[in-house]
Amino acid sequence: MESDSLGGSRYLLLIVDEASGCMKKFCLRVKSESEDYIWKYITMVQTQFSTKVNFVGADGA
Template identity: 75%
Template sequence: MVQKPFPSNHDKRRYDTFELLHFDICGPMEENSLGGSKYLLLIVDEASGCMKGFCLRAKSESEDCIKTYIMKVQKQFGKKVKFVRHDGAREFATNSLKDFYEDEGIEQQTTVPVSGLRRP
């Protein structure tokens, strides 16, 4: 039996550039990078598809990368990050990040960790 394709999202909300950012971490990698990194933090802008990757030695380093990236986007491009979306992993929902999101007026959205709709 063949699975029907997922419905298209033609009426999906349109976001401005950097209004919604997606976060994900992959790793640990089988081999460390030359700099000793084991993980990759990927930040993707919903509107443009722009991607930024950060090599991490530990997942805990993601917090500073996220804060720095959001502040840089807001200052450099004059854009307001309004939403962040992630799979609910602990490194994306620390108390420090929650406080940062609240101070910046950013809403957190969580997704299902593994979903066929997101991952073909």
């Protein structure tokens, strides 16, 4: 049975930075929000650490 969280989220996006081992989670209402959160995370990493993200992979889910 599928159910929403108290905040209305139905999906979880987990980003794992293999270089640092850092994990970041985002609660999504719809899957289409994932692209925005991925770009926000990439921008944050590139700004905060003054480096470029070289590769982004996905598990295909």
